[in-house]
Amino acid sequence: QTVVTQEPSLTVSPGGTVTLTCASSTGAVTNGYYPNWFQQKPGQAPRPLIFGASNKHSWTPARFSGSLLGGKAALTLSGVQPEDEAEYYCLLYYSGAWVFGGGTKLAVL
């Protein structure tokens, strides 16, 4: 059973920078896993942020960026805003199936 692992929680100060990561139990995450990132706030549907590891949607704020870092997919928030407090999920593709990470709860304090 494939497991995708994210940090359970992170805390960042307003204006700061934070990197969330997404690791695969099968080994290094590459572009072939087509990492997607989503933001979810309580009571809302997930909001797509990043696809294909580093591609932004037209609505994705510039302070969000995706990359591959040290064998993991990564989501970096630079100049964090209070409204960035949310749960963040990564999603990886494995030969016909997608697997979500467990989510990272980001607190902005």
Added chain:
Amino acid sequence: QVQLVQSGSELKKPGASVKVSCKASGYTFTSYAVNWVRQAPGQGLEWMGWINTYTGNPTYAQGFTGRFVFSLDTSVSTAYLQISSLKTEDTAVYYCAREQSADIDSWGQGTLVTVSS
């Protein structure tokens, strides 16, 4: 604009069935796959599988075979998720989401299915 509008909340008894709809608008329905995602109360997102809207071929994730059925009515640009023999542990919000070329870019608002006696 692209929209996926899901049917409303459902309250069902154990053993019953439920059918959730996901109506697409603002794009060519058969050009994008539809994925289904479950979120149990207070839990994370869980990928249930997807349906090819061009061929109608469904693919189910492990743990979502047997009682779960994905279907389509392309004449009304709608995808369906049917769950039979409902159990209390099926209580969750179910989302549809469209995908093209590994880009999942639009989600429905979610449908809460509550299973309780």
